[in-house]
Amino acid sequence: MTGIPSASADRIRSHTIDPTRPIHPTILGVTAIRVLRQLRADPRTIAMIMAIPILVMTLLYFMFSEQPPLPNGQSHFVPIATAMLGILPFVTMFLITSIAMLRERSSGTLERLLTTPISRLDLLGGYGLAFGITAAVQAVLACAVSFWFLGLTTAGSVVWVLLIAVVDASLGVGLGLLCSAFAQTEFQAVQFLPVIVIPQLFLCGLFVPRDALPGWMEWLSDVMPLSYAVQALQEVSAHPDPTAVMWRDIAIVAACTLVALALGAATLRRRTP
Template structure:
């Protein structure tokens, strides 16, 4: 695994996406539109101020998971991955290149989503806006990493969608969006402690309310970072050259 091959892969992915306006719109525009829709629904209430941080975690996470997993799977199904791996390109170079490319897109996506939520939708942030941005970027990167992991096991785009009830929906239900996690049944609360999206939602809500210290938020970021690294490593190990 070399940095030059990783950067070359990332550049190739970004060049492909640059010529795909629909994917760019899905990545950059759709999360902000969904956040705006939620804010509009609760425009005459104070509900959005409570769930707004969770929406910043939720929509970019889902979008990055879907786009990353499907894009990576298509490389394998089209035979591109097999041709690339026949050259001096390792699985680690391929996965890291994709992670880097979509990581850069995640930063852009997060910047747009956070800016839209705060300055257009009026989400009040009592803590540091930069710390909020850092957590939101980590959350989007988490979606990217889990998407790469799912693509290593899926054979078709439909199977990628089938992974959502396994990898995504439980995290949404148990992440504290609908009910605080400490009010969940004991077994479900224990399960939620092992789900990375829970940490992103907790951290975003804490920053928005300025209810926890910076060290506490950084601790949550470290857990999310461990999930990101672990997902990328497992994805690179289990990645198949082509779909049978």
Template sequence: MTATVVPARSPLRPYLSTTGRILRQLRNDHRTVGMILVVPALLMTLLFFIYQDAPHPPHGPTLFDRVGISMLGILPFIVMFLITAIAMQRERTSGTLERLLTTPLSKVDLLGGYGTAFSLAAAAQATVACLVSFGLLDLDAAGNPAWVVLIAVVDAICGVALGLLASAFARTEFQAVQFMPVVVAPQIFLCGLLVPRDQLPGWLQPISDLMPLSYAVDALQQVSQNPEVTGEMLGDLGVVAAFAIVALALGAATLRRRTA
């Protein structure tokens, strides 16, 4: 009598199943796909025309070059934070999340699947925005544009992670949106876009140091000003990645098994 051999279940199967499900949902949601892929590129185009006739030093970067390279990190961060927080909260209010948490699916597999799916969308978003900016709008940087793409992708992934974390503290989609001015707006004000971070009042500088968007903008400015890769740029990029990992870990720790 021959024994039947049952193939071992892959430990990655729950994670991969969750990732595939979210990607299929995104693919079928054409408005969300448009928001992810098109909106940042359109906003960069608008920024180009805003600064098109602005005066600039004859031998220095244009205003579009100075502001635009920072916006390539800021826009994906904003959009992915908003979309991820709303999408995750929709899973909660529909009861999908609660049903999933009654299965053997672990919190790590669940958030890992969500994070991976939205991170792939974030990578596509950042790549399209950078291709439009460098290829069509003539954005100029001293360093390799590939580093700009990488920084923008990592920053967008950080937006995904913070969106997942913020959704854990919201009970409705509207509440998820309300986290945007709390979590995102201060980072825009203090990241160095409006005023260089070393020129901020002394009591604001430590606050700026606690915000991932500050390091993303610093890394992008390093690429803008230096033809070679700098240790400061790599360090800033590592800090943004660390923020994303910590946010995902906190999101898993705060994930509720009941939506009410």
């Protein structure tokens, strides 16, 4: 009788994905290194990730430079720029991650990876770690330009701004990985941007305070994680020391990131139909 030899069958079964298998730190690290190497081989993507936030912050600075100050004497640039330091990493990482994972699946790379001893959590955790490191570098550069060249000031430490920016970027990674499972082309992946990101941008308190929104919009704002990232940055901007609200908001954003990664692992497919 023809068929797969017993030893080969055992190897295949040992490589079958077990969604309940815990994360393996070594495999997760190797996955992250592979993703970072792929990024390093694409200088245009690196340039976009690092340069766009700096460019946007610079444009914001000059856009508000001729505007009269706020009643408290503060420039209009300060509250907008502080919030944008968390929003820009979120948007950038969402877009980059969703497209990158879709390419892995459509090229067959994901299918080959999932025949090795790697779990879905290892794979998505590796992506999250790699893009989290990238987001940290992006946030450092954007904050350095904003605080030391554009004159941005906050009552709290820039360290807290960096922490919130990295957590927010990780949320973008988690949502990008989740949304990539429902896209079949890169164009479809980009279409999730106005569906997932733009409503959060409008309702996060950047344009209108959340408590001034109509009732149903305020309710929507309360269930959108970007609202808590912006609120945490507003706390840093207004208070010299970390507040309970800031820590609560960071915890909410981090929890949403973990939920998005878990849902992404549950919906991950080997190949795009």
